[in-house]
Amino acid sequence: MKKLLSIFLIILITSSLSACSWNDPQATSDDGVFKVTMVPDLGGINDQSFNQSAWEGLQKFKSEQQNVEVSYMESKQSSDFALNLDRLSDGNYDLIWGIGFSMSDAVYDTAKINLDKNYAIVDYSYGNETPNNVTGVMFRSQESAFMVGYVAAKTTKTNKIGFVGGMKNSIIYQFEYGFKAGVLYAAKEMGKGIEVVSQYAESFTDAAKGKAIASKMYSDDCDVVFHAAGGVGYGVIEAAKDKNKFAIGVDRDQSSIAPDNVLTSALKNVGQAVDLVSKRIMNGESLGGTTQTFGLKEGCVGIPVKNKNMDPQIYNETIRLSQSIVDGNIKINNKEITIPYDYPSYLEYISTFS
Amino acid sequence: MEKAAKILKKPITSTLIAVVCGFLIAGVIIALMGYSPMEALGLLIKGVFSRPKYIFKVIEKSTPLILTGVSVAFAFRTGLFNIGAEGQYIVGSVAATVVGIKLSFPPIIQIPVVIFAGILAGAIFGVIVGFLKARFGIHEVITGIMLNWVALYLCNFVVNSHEFNKPSNSKTYSINQSGYTTILYNWKSSKAGIEFLRNNKWLSDILLKTDVNVGFLVAILVAVLVWFMLNKTTIGFGVRAVGLNPFAAEFAGIGVKRHITTTMAISGSICGLAAALTITGTSPHGLYLLTMFENVGFNGLFVALIAGSSPISCIFSGLFFGGLIYGGNSIQSGLGVPSEIINITIGTILFFVALTKVVPEIANRLAKRRENNA
Numbered sequence: 001m002k003k004l005l006s007i008f009l010i011i012l013i014t015s016s017l018s019a020c021s022w023n024d025p026q027a028t029s030d031d032g033v034f035k036v037t038m039v040p041d042l043g044g045i046n047d048q049s050f051n052q053s054a055w056e057g058l059q060k061f062k063s064e065q066q067n068v069e070v071s072y073m074e075s076k077q078s079s080d081f082a083l084n085l086d087r088l089s090d091g092n093y094d095l096i097w098g099i100g101f102s103m104s105d106a107v108y109d110t111a112k113i114n115l116d117k118n119y120a121i122v123d124y125s126y127g128n129e130t131p132n133n134v135t136g137v138m139f140r141s142q143e144s145a146f147m148v149g150y151v152a153a154k155t156t157k158t159n160k161i162g163f164v165g166g167m168k169n170s171i172i173y174q175f176e177y178g179f180k181a182g183v184l185y186a187a188k189e190m191g192k193g194i195e196v197v198s199q200y201a202e203s204f205t206d207a208a209k210g211k212a213i214a215s216k217m218y219s220d221d222c223d224v225v226f227h228a229a230g231g232v233g234y235g236v237i238e239a240a241k242d243k244n245k246f247a248i249g250v251d252r253d254q255s256s257i258a259p260d261n262v263l264t265s266a267l268k269n270v271g272q273a274v275d276l277v278s279k280r281i282m283n284g285e286s287l288g289g290t291t292q293t294f295g296l297k298e299g300c301v302g303i304p305v306k307n308k309n310m311d312p313q314i315y316n317e318t319i320r321l322s323q324s325i326v327d328g329n330i331k332i333n334n335k336e337i338t339i340p341y342d343y344p345s346y347l348e349y350i351s352t353f354s
Numbered sequence: 355m356e357k358a359a360k361i362l363k364k365p366i367t368s369t370l371i372a373v374v375c376g377f378l379i380a381g382v383i384i385a386l387m388g389y390s391p392m393e394a395l396g397l398l399i400k401g402v403f404s405r406p407k408y409i410f411k412v413i414e415k416s417t418p419l420i421l422t423g424v425s426v427a428f429a430f431r432t433g434l435f436n437i438g439a440e441g442q443y444i445v446g447s448v449a450a451t452v453v454g455i456k457l458s459f460p461p462i463i464q465i466p467v468v469i470f471a472g473i474l475a476g477a478i479f480g481v482i483v484g485f486l487k488a489r490f491g492i493h494e495v496i497t498g499i500m501l502n503w504v505a506l507y508l509c510n511f512v513v514n515s516h517e518f519n520k521p522s523n524s525k526t527y528s529i530n531q532s533g534y535t536t537i538l539y540n541w542k543s544s545k546a547g548i549e550f551l552r553n554n555k556w557l558s559d560i561l562l563k564t565d566v567n568v569g570f571l572v573a574i575l576v577a578v579l580v581w582f583m584l585n586k587t588t589i590g591f592g593v594r595a596v597g598l599n600p601f602a603a604e605f606a607g608i609g610v611k612r613h614i615t616t617t618m619a620i621s622g623s624i625c626g627l628a629a630a631l632t633i634t635g636t637s638p639h640g641l642y643l644l645t646m647f648e649n650v651g652f653n654g655l656f657v658a659l660i661a662g663s664s665p666i667s668c669i670f671s672g673l674f675f676g677g678l679i680y681g682g683n684s685i686q687s688g689l690g691v692p693s694e695i696i697n698i699t700i701g702t703i704l705f706f707v708a709l710t711k712v713v714p715e716i717a718n719r720l721a722k723r724r725e726n727n728a
């Protein structure tokens with residue numbers, strides 16, 4: 001035991017001697033290389049969803065620019081977020097990304113004590129309390145949800161549509177209420193009544209639960225189901241395949257999972273935004289302390305160009321609709337509207353119909 | 355030859371051989387993947403020792419591992435395999451968080467109350483396993499694994515509940531600040547504190563960028579106490595007797611059933627303590643939504659295994675394991691090695707540690723051969 005202790009102490013002492021000479025890296029490395037790194041959410045960079053999209057965005061950024069280096073550091077558990085961000089802050093990175101709102105506190109705390117580093121976070125806005133070295137990146141996902149809602153309403157034959165959410169939070173509400181608003185918009189346009197059934201799976205990973213919920217919806221006469229539920233969505237699409245009905249994908253073009261049963265997808269192109277913001281910060285724009293939102297206009301949300309299960313006429317109508325969303329002149333009863341992103345704004349939206 | 359055999363028979367030797375073999379095989383795997391193993395080893399060592407901050411972070415990361423290790427080691431002495439450590443750890447953190455958010459006393463009351471809540475919750479989960487084993491003979495691995503899931507979903511229920519969920523976040527609020535055991539928390543999160551520390555290279559590295567807390571000292575104290583209890587008290591004697599041979603123990607008049615329940619209660623409470631110290635000591639001072647197990651309890655099994663079920667050795671194996679996990683991340687960012695490779699490396703080392711029983715066997719063979727030759 002004594003020997004073990006002495007060995008341990010020797011290691012500790014020699015190593016702390018060598019530790020005397022560490023240096024805090026310069027704020028912006030003057031080596032002419034712009035180094036960007038990211039900490040993905042727990043799904044990791046091969047999650048077929050937004051983490052992967054973010055990493056693809058950084059790789060695109062690297063391939064299009066000169067003198068750029070990109071890297072990532074995955075976390076095994078949520079408590080690793082802060083550790084990893086801290087470790088990356090010791091390196092000479094010019095920009096550090098946190099992907100996903102679960103990292104909001106970790107990014108905030110790290111940014112507060114490393115004032116000379118730049119950070120950016122996806123899917124979170126600190127509002128007025130955004131530190132000067134943090135850029136928030138938000139998406140107007142309600143715009144793409146509105147479009148797929150419109151498509152779903154135009155496609156349904158049973159006049160009953162389903163929505164499966166992952167977990168209740170502001171990000172998923174954007175999808176739910178944007179979708180419902182789109183359905184309502186199309187229903188009014190056609191003079192029909194269309195019902196939307198919505199249910200939450202309380203998970204982002206439980207595909208079996210997604211399949212159970214969607215199967216129930218399809219047996220209850222829904223013929224189109226939209227999901228905003230990450231991994232749960234695989235179950236939803238699986239159920240659509242079994243019952244030969246339509247599902248609508250999310251985040252990425254999910255038609256490859258079930259080519260005959262995915263009607264379209266509500267795209268949320270995290271990578272595009274990561275690429276755009278990295279580019280702007282590299283070019284010296286100071287975005288710190290602000291929250292940037294990305295939507296149809298910036299090409300960060302929308303629907304895929306190829307939708308083999310969709311009626312081409314509906315596609316054309318939807319694209320026309322999306323153009324008026326971009327131009328900001330989408331009207332109901334001659335009143336301009338904003339697409340709802342949560343429950344209060346949805347109530348306001350409904351009131352414009354009466 | 356005899357000397358070599360003697361050295362080989364010492365448990366510490368076989369553990370060290372196992373660790374070295376583990377590193378060698380891991381190095382081969384890394385080399386096969388096309389990365390330089392020496393560079394990876396260098397990054398690992400640098401990632402743990404190159405800054406005082408890293409050493410403190412490793413200590414921080416190791417604290418719960420040491421305690422769950424001690425907990426598992428203690429149960430193992432009674433012949434119980436406490437795989438439920440993970441669940442006991444999770445309920446401990448749930449209880450500590452709930453109590454820490456709901457109550458607001460001055461630190462001198464708040465800290466003990468929060469920590470006691472964690473210990474109690476862990477103990478209750480331990481007792482359930484112990485009682486079912488003692489009364490009905492239901493295997494502790496089965497009940498332990500089941501209760502792990504109960505704990506996981508209980509945690510997610512609390513995180514999702516309206517009462518505790520931090521809006522637009524997948525976690526709970528932090529506990530009230532009076533429950534923090536982080537050293538100098540108030541001062542170092544104030545503006546003046548940050549300003550002062552920023553100008554001092556050493557202090558800022560140790561204090562500002564880490565959650566230095568009392569947990570590590572408590573962990574050492576608990577390890578020593580458990581060692582003392584096992585070796586110097588009547589309860590400890592009973593525990594060891596039951597572990598070595600339950601039938602003989604019963605024959606000698608030692609209450610086997612009572613000891614099984616007591617052991618699991620103590621084992622569970624140590625896990626609960628580990629959790630409560632983590633909640634009070636390190637950010638985010640609350641619960642995250644768990645999509646899978648965080649492995650603090652499961653890693654405790656490995657810590658106890660490497661330590662050969664000795665509570666004192668758990669301190670060192672806990673530090674070793676914590677360093678491996680924390681330093682492993684710098685290999686990933688430095689070399690771009692996928693995180694799976696780091697996990698394989700850790701797995702390989704553990705695999706070899708599990709094989710350590712082979713080493714004394716070899717020593718025996720050596721000794722025998724010598725006898726035959728003579």
